[in-house]
Amino acid sequence: xxxxxxxxxxxxxxxxxxxxxxxxxxxxxxxxxxxxxxxxxxxxxxxxxxxxxxxxxxxxxxxxxxxxxxxxxxxxxxxxxxxxxxxxxxxxxxxxxxxxxxxxxxxxxxxxxxxxxxxxxxxxxxxxxxxxxxxxxxxxxxxxxxxxxxxxxxxxxxxxxxxxxxxxxxxxxxxxxxxxxxxxxxxxxxxxxxxxxxxxxxxxxxxxxxxxxxxxxxxxxxxxxxxxxxxxxxxxxxxxxxxxxxxxxxxxxxxxxxxxxxxxxxxxxxxxxxxxxxxxxxxxxxxxxxxxxxxxxxxxxxxxxxxxxxxxxxxxxxxxxxxxxxxxxxxxxxxxxxxxxxxxxxxxxxxxxxxxxxxxxxxxxxxxxxxxxxxxxxxxxxxxxxxxxxxxxxxxxxxxxxxxxxxxxxxxxxxxxxxxxxxxxxxxxxxxxxxxxxxx
Numbered sequence: 001x002x003x004x005x006x007x008x009x010x011x012x013x014x015x016x017x018x019x020x021x022x023x024x025x026x027x028x029x030x031x032x033x034x035x036x037x038x039x040x041x042x043x044x045x046x047x048x049x050x051x052x053x054x055x056x057x058x059x060x061x062x063x064x065x066x067x068x069x070x071x072x073x074x075x076x077x078x079x080x081x082x083x084x085x086x087x088x089x090x091x092x093x094x095x096x097x098x099x100x101x102x103x104x105x106x107x108x109x110x111x112x113x114x115x116x117x118x119x120x121x122x123x124x125x126x127x128x129x130x131x132x133x134x135x136x137x138x139x140x141x142x143x144x145x146x147x148x149x150x151x152x153x154x155x156x157x158x159x160x161x162x163x164x165x166x167x168x169x170x171x172x173x174x175x176x177x178x179x180x181x182x183x184x185x186x187x188x189x190x191x192x193x194x195x196x197x198x199x200x201x202x203x204x205x206x207x208x209x210x211x212x213x214x215x216x217x218x219x220x221x222x223x224x225x226x227x228x229x230x231x232x233x234x235x236x237x238x239x240x241x242x243x244x245x246x247x248x249x250x251x252x253x254x255x256x257x258x259x260x261x262x263x264x265x266x267x268x269x270x271x272x273x274x275x276x277x278x279x280x281x282x283x284x285x286x287x288x289x290x291x292x293x294x295x296x297x298x299x300x301x302x303x304x305x306x307x308x309x310x311x312x313x314x315x316x317x318x319x320x321x322x323x324x325x326x327x328x329x330x331x332x333x334x335x336x337x338x339x340x341x342x343x344x345x346x347x348x349x350x351x352x353x354x355x356x357x358x359x360x361x362x363x364x365x366x367x368x369x370x371x372x373x374x375x376x377x378x379x380x381x382x383x384x385x386x387x388x389x390x391x392x393x394x395x396x397x398x399x400x401x402x403x404x405x406x407x408x409x410x411x412x413x414x415x416x417x418x419x420x421x422x423x424x425x426x427x428x429x430x431x432x433x434x435x436x437x438x439x440x
Contacts, residue, residue, distance in 0.1 A: 056083030058335045060342070063091040063099070063110040068358040076354060077342060084338060093325060097123050104128065104332040111333040112342055117151040117324040120160060121395035129159040130329035130336055136161065136344060144347070148324045148364050151392050160328035161347040162364035163355060167322045168210075168217055168289045169386040170310055171379075175303040176284040187312045188257070191285070195261040198284070206262050209274045210287035212254070213266025213411035215403070217287060220310045220318035222250035223391075229402065234394040240402060242409075242428045251413045251420035253313060258414055266411045278305075290383050294360060307382025309389060322390035324364055362387075398435065405430035 060077075064070035070088035077086045089110070091099060096113040100123075103109040115123075123129050137158040140149045148162035172184050180198055185191050195207045211217045219229075225246030231239040241247065262269075278286045279299045287310065296305065310318045327346050329339035345351045349370050352363040356371050362383050368374045374381070393399065409427035412418040418426065 055081050055335075055338050055341070058084040058338055060084055060086050060335055060338060061110045061112075062086070062088040062342075063096045063113040064088045065091065065093040065096075065114055066359050069355055072354050072358050073346070073351070076350075077345065080345065081338070081341070094119075097128060100128050100330055100332075101126060104330055107332065107334075109330050109332055111330055111335055111339050112327060112346075113330060114163070114325060114327050117148075117160075117162065117326050118393040118395045118399065120152060120326065120328075121397060121399075123328070124154055124159060125397075128331055130331050130333060130339060132158045132160070132329065132340055132343065136340060136347075139344065139347070143366060144364050145366055145387070147322070147392055151324050151395065152326055152328070160326040161343050162324040163327050163346060163352065164325045164359075164361040165322060165364045165387055166290045166325075166362060167320045167383060167386045167390040168220075168287050168310075169307050169320070169383050171278060171286045171288055171292065171305065171307050173278065173281060173284050173301075173303050173305050175305075176281065180284070182284065184306075184308055185285070185311050187315075188253075191311060192257075192260055194284075199261070201263060204264075206264070206283065208261060208285035208287070209264075209269060209277060209283050211266075211269050211271075211274060212258070212262060212264075213269065213407070213414045215406035215410045216321055218250075218254060218410050219321050220287075221254050221313065222247050223319035224253070224313035224316040225249035229391075230394045230396065230398065234391060235396060237396055237398040240398065240431055242405075242424055242431065247424055248420050251409070251423060254410070255413055255416075255420060258416075266414045290362060290380070293379050297360075305379075307379040307386075309382070309386045317389055320386060320390045322387055322392045324392060325361075397438070401431050401434040401438070404434050 062070065062074070064073065067090050070090060074086045074088050078084075091110075091113070093115050096110070096115045097119050100109045100113060120129070137149075137153075140152075140158070140161065144162055145165070148165060149158075152158055152160035152162060170185075174184070177184065180194075182194050182198075183190075185194065191208055198207045199205060223246070227241055227244050227246035227250060228234075228239075229241055230236050231241070264273075274283075274286050275288055275292050275295065277283045278288070278292075279296055279301055281301065281303050310320060312318070327343055329336065329343060333339050346355075352365065352371050355361060356363055356373055360377075360380075362368065362380045363371045363374065365371065368380075368384055374384075394402075405427045408430065409418075409423045412426070413420055413423045
């Protein structure tokens with residue numbers, strides 16, 4: 001139980017954790033400028049009004065991805081700004097920007113919307129977001145992880161506020177581990193040894209499961225050998241990095257894990273066989289994210305469980321993809337001052353407390369202890385620990401080409417269809433072909 005004890009001590013002694021860039025935590029360049037991303041002029045007012053008495057008569061709409069959060073947020077905003085009329089519509093975070101592209105110009109869009117940070121590059125390219133001004137930027141500094149702030153920054157301006165953060169991590173069934181005489185593993189070498197004792201392919205019993213043919217989940221294996229997607233700041237469109245030696249080493253490592261730990265075809269490793277098997281108490285370890293936590297709690301896992309960081313590989317600490325969920329104001333809003341005031345509230349302790357109470361997510365804060373209920377939540381603290389070793393998914397347009405080429409590379413290696421060398425060559429070819437087509 002060495003790692004469990006060490007993690008507990010680390011979290012108790014240091015609830016204020018710093019998410020740094022490539023040298024330490026998630027980093028995506030502040031929505032890096034590209035040929036596709038215009039240099040939006042930032043000319044906000046000198047003051048970002050937050051005085052609720054300055055507003056009245058506005059019909060203000062928010063697109064929120066969770067009904068309970070939307071209801072509570074609107075109720076509090078209505079009390080805080082009593083002369084304004086607030087409403088919300090439940091819209092999935094991955095759908096809000098596409099809907100704003102369609103409805104915004106017709107004055108049918110929301111004033112505030114939520115979306116994943118990696119979509120912000122396209123939103124800026126299409127001039128969908130309102131510049132927020134220096135006061136909000138100053139309020140984020142030191143409070144929100146630096147990498148998170150960079151995801152909403154562009155050309156000296158700020159275009160959103162990160163509200164929550166997430167990453168995949170290692171989920172463990174402590175009862176099942178102890179029943180087999182295992183500790184929570186600190187390295188993949190330990191997992192390989194555990195597999196020798198625990199695995200039984202005839203009954204489909206394996207020490208660990210995850211969606212192993214998926215480039216998103218497999219990012220940890222490549223970064224452990226030094227791979228930096230689109231460079232150290234994740235913003236160099238000419239540095240996808242497939243040719244980096246770490247990619248080949250990472251794929252070779254994954255092939256070894258397939259042979260010695262998890263000999264299951266990629267298509268057979270899905271939500272049901274990974275998350276479902278964990279909830280059923282059938283697998284000691286899984287790699288998944290905080291999106292699994294509500295389902296584990298809802299389904300009442302009848303065992304003691306927890307979350308910790310991805311184990312080391314060859315003595316190297318792997319880095320995962322991090323995601324920030326961002327709130328932003330529509331460029332089409334008629335109430336820009338109220339929009340800024342609402343965003344300031346949403347990122348405040350009170351606003352983030354509402355989000356945590358209703359959704360149970362990890363707030364995008366350097367000091368997560370500011371929000372009641374996080375300190376005593378071991379799974380969220382485990383995600384927080386992994387965030388220290390995570391990098392935000394890049395939002396430059398070339399990321400689309402990465403998603404068009406990397407998944408095939410990973411699944412082909414995992415299923416033994418291509419050697420790691422051949423898979424890398426194919427990924428480079430696919431990436432360059434997609435980029436050339438996009439540049440036409």
